[in-house]
Amino acid sequence: MxxxxxxxxxxxxxxxxxxxxxxxxxxxxxxxxxxxxxxxxxxxxxxxxxxxxxxxxxxxxxxxxxxxxxxxxxxxxxxxxxxxxxGHQQLLRDRETLETVRRAIAQLPTGHDPDRSRATTDRTVGELAHHLRITPATLRAWEAAGILTPERDPGTGYRIYRAPDIRDAELAHLLRRGGYGLNRIAVVVEQVRTAGGTDALATTLTAWQRRLTAQGLAxxxxxxxxxxxxxxxxxxxxxxxx
CATH class of the missing domain: 1.10.1660.10 (Multidrug-efflux Transporter Regulator; Chain: A; Domain 2)
Structure with missing residues (x-):
């Protein structure tokens, strides 16, 4: 020995x-x-x-x-x-989230679609937090940073996350895992909302794809x-x- x-x-x-x-x-x-x-x-x-x-x-x-x-x-x-x-499950989830964001970017409308905004995908703060596997407090922090702008139910005052809000939350979750600060995420999400200035977003997604590939090889x-x-x-x- x-x-x-x-x-x-x-x-x-x-x-x-x-x-x-x-x-x-x-x-x-x-x-x-x-x-x-x-x-x-x-x-x-x-x-x-x-x-x-x-x-x-x-x-x-x-x-x-x-x-x-x-x-x-x-x-x-x-x-x-x-x-x-x-760990593998989380990597797969990150890959799927990346593809979700890419599809969302590719299909960004030039304006708001009222029908889509009130689709059956509407979620409460608890439902969206569960979907993303984060806490409701995190969603509220993103809202305070200007990343999310959910409507409020006029009767109850509860937050309502519609399809565009869910898209923004998915994007924020991806970028947060990539190490981006809330201020930077707010800028990128605003670019997505307005369907303009997406060059920076494309660069971010490409960099994240490389990181996922490197992690898979690791x-x-x-x-x-x-x-x-x-x-x-x-x-x-x-x-x-x-």
């Missing part, structure tokens, strides 16, 4: 030795054995675990990657795989690294794939 020092693992990835120790402390790497003098002894298993964790970070972000690794190290492979499934890389690591697990581990 090849033994490694923290510095050996760190050097491969341009990390500090303290970062490697922290990853072990947090459960992202399996616990290392110690020498009689207290020094950590890492092996090729730890090296494979670190490669898997860093690949997962690139694909799913640090928080979710950490949860996946800690679930593996507590013996819950199924839950770790479920977390990965959710997920493939992470799957390979994780598979390599799972093959290092001891045979007696009941969760080890055959």
């Amino acid at each position: 090849i033994t490694l020092r923290p510095a050996d693992l760190a050097r491969e990835h341009g990390l500090s030795t303290q970062a490697v120790r922290n990853y072990e402390r947090d459960g992202y790497l399996p616990a290392a054995e110690r020498t009689a003098s207290g020094y950590r002894i890492y092996t090729e298993v730890h090296s494979a675990a670190l490669r898997a964790f860093l690949a997962l970070v690139a694909a799913y972000g640090h928080a979710l990657a950490g949860r996946i690794m800690t679930e593996l190290h507590t013996g819950d492979l199924d839950h770790a795989l479920k977390l990965i499934d959710r 997920m493939l890389q992470a799957a390979g690294r994780l598979g390599d690591y799972l093959r290092h697990l001891p045979p007696e581990d009941p969760e080890r794939p055959g």
